[in-house]
Amino acid sequence: MKVVLDGLPPEGRVVEGGIDELWLVEAVRQAIGVKPRGTAVKLHVNREGSERFCVTGSVSVDWKATCDRCVRLLRSSLEGPVRLMYQRGSLPTEEDLELAEGDLDIGWIQGGSLDLSDVVSEQIALWMPDRIRCGDARVSRLDPSDTGPCVLPKQQDGPPLKRNSAFSALANWKPSH
């Protein structure tokens, strides 16, 4: 979803989308690696200077994840406010970066438009946790009646632990308590 920057009206431009918008679903998939179950954005693109643009608004997404410890299916979600700055022009030189001290979180764009797909992917990537486990904030089990402990699957329940198996690292695993 590209927003043309030249001729952006003084009030900026608002783009809203939901799970039925292909560009949005693809942008979210780029960041989380799977197709989302739900997503919604409201983004407002404003000019903040001659070549500087600000994107504010909100993004939310929820998706089906797998616990990184017990491999149960989970429902995970992220949502929050967006405030990302973009500077248009050629890539900054070191001198520019010194001048822009404090503005190092600015994204650089080239060309006549800002791609909101990139903005959405970037924002979700910034929020993404390194791993997802039962009991994490904004995480719930897909089967809410399953109250079993979140532990590594027992080896006798899993596939045979052959050498070179993807599960062979589990063969030497011992509980830490």
Ligand SMILES: [Zn+2]
């Ligand atoms: Zn778990």
